[in-house]
């Protein structure tokens with residue numbers, strides 16, 4: 001699913017009006033109806049509801065929502081925040097219609113006009129929508145502050161008032177902090193960015209049947225992966241397959257005290273369908289690996305505590321494996337850096353690079369040029385900052401991300417809520433699955449194992465990254481469903497992986 005910017009959303013509304021065709025006011029009615037259907041499923045009919053409307057089309061939505069909720073006998077009061085000299089046409093139309101069915105419309109011009117809000121009440125926030133283009137001030141600001149102070153449940157129409165849909169707000173901007181955001185048709189970029197968490201709450205999309213062809217043709221670098229899109233990537237297994245069909249992966253991981261990371265990656269790699277797995281660990285990890293992951297072959301390094309790449313055991317060169325994964329629990333010993341220096345130029349097929357291998361690349365950026373094209377890098381934000389530079393806001397971070405992936409011809413999975421998969425051609429695919437239960441040590445190692453397994457099975461790097469983060473997050477969601485997010489372990493996530 002595409003993520004469009006504000007100008008494109010406006011053009012999409014117009015294209016829908018022209019091509020369906022549908023009158024703008026009926027499109028607004030459709031949006032209001034889809035909101036009310038969600039609302040009625042969520043909140044009982046007795047819920048006292050106060051709707052705050054601005055004077056633009058977001059306010060127009062609010063007025064239409066008020067009328068439809070009144071039809072369903074919700075106890076509704078409407079407050080119009082008079083912040084501008086002029087109302088939009090569709091606002092005025094809905095204002096006239098609403099006045100015919102209720103006399104409970106009040107106007108907020110000064111602070112005394114703002115009603116008291118109680119904890120059992122619901123506030124519908126329709127003050128500013130995607131048209132917000134400057135910081136809230138004056139009576140808009142005061143009203144938003146009052147709503148944020150109130151104990152009421154707040155539901156934002158389309159987007160929290162004051163939050164820009166596709167550009168950074170300034171620190172100190174006053175923005176609604178909703179419990180829910182119901183956004184029309186497509187996600188807005190702002191909803192997916194970490195700094196905006198408190199201005200979004202739980203969010204859902206409402207399908208208002210905007211013009212499909214326009215969406216299909218609209219150029220955008222940003223996508224939000226839907227479950228059906230991720231599942232489409234999944235390949236069926238041939239009845240006559242054998243273990244060779246699914247690749248032989250080599251995992252280079254672990255150091256003294258961090259052998260668990262190697263175990264977790266190895267187990268996840270097996271649970272993600274690799275045909276064969278060899279793990280090279282420092283000698284001190286040999287017994288651990290053999291006992292904890294009997295399905296994997298183990299090549300002990302000649303070094304006792306860190307990886308050097310040297311081994312006394314016969315076996316193929318790393319370049320002969322279908323793919324290589326490197327990083328979990330690795331440490332940053334000089335011998336390990338030397339291994340990277342020797343190893344990377346010998347590899348031609350995409351590999352997975354994580355954790356301390358990324359930190360070594362960050363400290364030795366000349367090595368970035370040695371990465372096989374289409375390799376997958378899986379930094380969390382701090383690791384990505386080390387690879388690049390600090391950013392002033394999430395939008396700048398996205399620019400850095402796209403730039404880095406394009407320049408280095410790699411796929412970057414920037415991990416976190418809505419992990420972002422950046423591709424060498426400049427696209428960013430945000431992942432929808434996952435939950436805060438995954439914020440625990442080892443879940444990143446699990447992702448590395450999954451990505452290696454997918455590369456080994458022949459998925460291309462972008463497919464592997466998009467499908468891998470999806471399956472990883474979904475496994476986390478399954479665990480959270482069964483036992484709640486708190487106390488989830490990386491091993492639980494491995495056990496919950498499913499590929500059907």
Ligand SMILES: NC(=O)C1=CN([C@@H]2O[C@H](COP(=O)(O)OP(=O)(O)OC[C@H]3O[C@@H](n4cnc5c(N)ncnc54)[C@H](O)[C@@H]3O)[C@@H](O)[C@H]2O)[C@@H](O)CC1
Pocket residue numbers: 013014024027028031054055056057058059061083084088127128129130131132133134135136137140157158159184
């Ligand atoms: N046009 C359509 O067909 C549809 C539009 N929809 C609604 O329309 C909204 C967008 O409507 P608008 O473009 O009228 O924009 P808004 O309703 O978000 O804003 C109204 C006006 O406020 C002004 N403004 C911007 N920042 C402000 C600030 N800080 N303080 C005071 N005023 C400020 C802007 O000049 C803007 O024209 C969407 O968010 C959505 O709710 C929906 O009804 C879906 C269909």
Ligand SMILES: Nc1ncnc2c1ncn2[C@@H]1O[C@H](COP(=O)(O)OP(=O)(O)O)[C@@H](O)[C@H]1O
Pocket residue numbers: 355380415416417418419433434435436437438439440441442443444445446447472
């Ligand atoms: N709040 C969250 N919502 C969704 N996913 C999360 C959240 N927090 C962490 N994750 C996921 O958990 C994993 C954590 O990886 P990482 O930070 O590398 O941990 P570690 O190095 O301990 O394994 C990533 O895949 C990340 O996307």
Ligand SMILES: [K+]
Pocket residue numbers: 058125126127128129156157158159160161
């Ligand atoms: K709003």
